[in-house]
Amino acid sequence: MKNISIALDGPAGAGKSTIAKIIAKHKNLTYIDTGAMYRAIALKILREGIDVDQEKSIQDVLGVSNIDLEGNDIFLDEHLVTEEIRTPKVNNFVSHVAKIPLVRMKMVELQRNIAANKNVIMDGRDIGTFVIPNATYKFYLTASIEERARRRFIELKDKGFDTTFEIVKEEIKNRDKMDTEREFAPLRKAEDAIEIDTTGKSIQDVVAEILHCLK
Ligand code: DC
Numbered sequence: 001m002k003n004i005s006i007a008l009d010g011p012a013g014a015g016k017s018t019i020a021k022i023i024a025k026h027k028n029l030t031y032i033d034t035g036a037m038y039r040a041i042a043l044k045i046l047r048e049g050i051d052v053d054q055e056k057s058i059q060d061v062l063g064v065s066n067i068d069l070e071g072n073d074i075f076l077d078e079h080l081v082t083e084e085i086r087t088p089k090v091n092n093f094v095s096h097v098a099k100i101p102l103v104r105m106k107m108v109e110l111q112r113n114i115a116a117n118k119n120v121i122m123d124g125r126d127i128g129t130f131v132i133p134n135a136t137y138k139f140y141l142t143a144s145i146e147e148r149a150r151r152r153f154i155e156l157k158d159k160g161f162d163t164t165f166e167i168v169k170e171e172i173k174n175r176d177k178m179d180t181e182r183e184f185a186p187l188r189k190a191e192d193a194i195e196i197d198t199t200g201k202s203i204q205d206v207v208a209e210i211l212h213c214l215k
Contacts, residue, residue, distance in 0.1 A: 002030065002136075006121040006214075007128035010141035011176050011187060013148030015198045016123040016205060021072065024121050024209050032069060032114055034124035034131070037092075037107050039085035040067050040076045042097040046089065051085065052096050062106045071113065088161055088171075095175045097189065098125075099182035108185075125179055129189035139195035139210060147199045148172055 006029065008016050018032055024031035044065055050057045068075040073082045084090070104126075110129050115122060118156055122131065128138035143151075149169035156163050179187040188197060194213055198206050 003036065003117060003137040004119045005115060005137075006094050007132055007138045007190070007193070008121060008123040009125055009127050009129070009139070009187070009189070009193065010211060011125075011148065011179065012172050013152045014023050014141040016153070017201065018203055019206050019210065020123045022203070023210055023214075026029050026207075026211060027119070027121075029119045030114075030120045031072065032111060032120055033072070034107065034122055034127065035072070036069065036074045036082075036085060037067050037110065038098045039090050039094050039104070040074055040081055041065060041107070043081060043085050043090055043092040044056040044076055045097055046093055052100060055102065058100060058102055062102060067110065071190060074153050086159070088156065088163065091175070092171055095178035095182075099178060099184065101184045104184050125187040126185035128193050129188055130185040133190070137214060139191050139213075140189040140195045141192040141206070142195065142197050143199045145173065145176075150151055155169040 006023065008020050010016050020031050020033070020210070023029065041062070044061060045052065045058070045132060047059050050061055052058065056100065073080060074085065075081065096151055108131055111122065115132065124131065128135055128140070146169070149165060149172050151177070152172060153163065153165045153168040176187075196206060
């Protein structure tokens with residue numbers, strides 16, 4: 001039987017990972033958080049103080065880095081980094097790393113390998129357009145900038161980070177800009193993706209909308 005693959009794309013704070021985890025449980029799919037993979041390699045580049053313009057250093061670090069997804073956890077070189085990849089420092093750095101073609105090619109190769117011969121739901125920015133262009137289902141989640149910033153602000157506050165709504169909003173705007181304007185596989189809705197605006201909708205509403213499309 002043919003494997004099922006669901007591509008879930010959209011900007012930061014649109015609700016992708018929350019929704020993907022629930023759909024994965026409902027449909028018994030493997031959840032692949034591709035953003036976490038970019039975050040993990042960004043964390044390593046940050047820790048090692050590598051300049052993102054130094055192609056050779058980036059290539060070297062990619063060659064010796066191990067990124068593993070296990071359930072909802074992520075390991076960098078066999079160490080759990082699930083929490084550390086979500087700090088404001090990584091939030092603000094990751095888009096600089098994600099625009100490097102060398103990094104993207106390596107991550108996409110890993111993503112395709114993980115997805116091979118499995119039923120998957122993969123969330124990210126370029127899943128429906130680049131990683132699995134022949135996905136069984138494609139969704140594009142959006143929400144207003146205000147709502148996305150509010151969600152991320154609450155998330156960061158709950159984790160004890162000292163920030164403001166305005167700062168978070170600016171950071172998300174910058175990230176959107178970099179993710180949509182980069183040359184290699186930018187954030188874009190696939191032509192055949194179903195677009196869902198999650199502004200003002202509950203998680204359950206969005207899950208129900210997606211499950212309805214999967215029938
Ligand atoms: O979804 P997220 O916020 O965890 O993603 C972190 C960053 O990684 C985001 O700013 C853009 C990048 N990313 C990407 O370029 N392509 C993907 N498939 C997933 C994430």
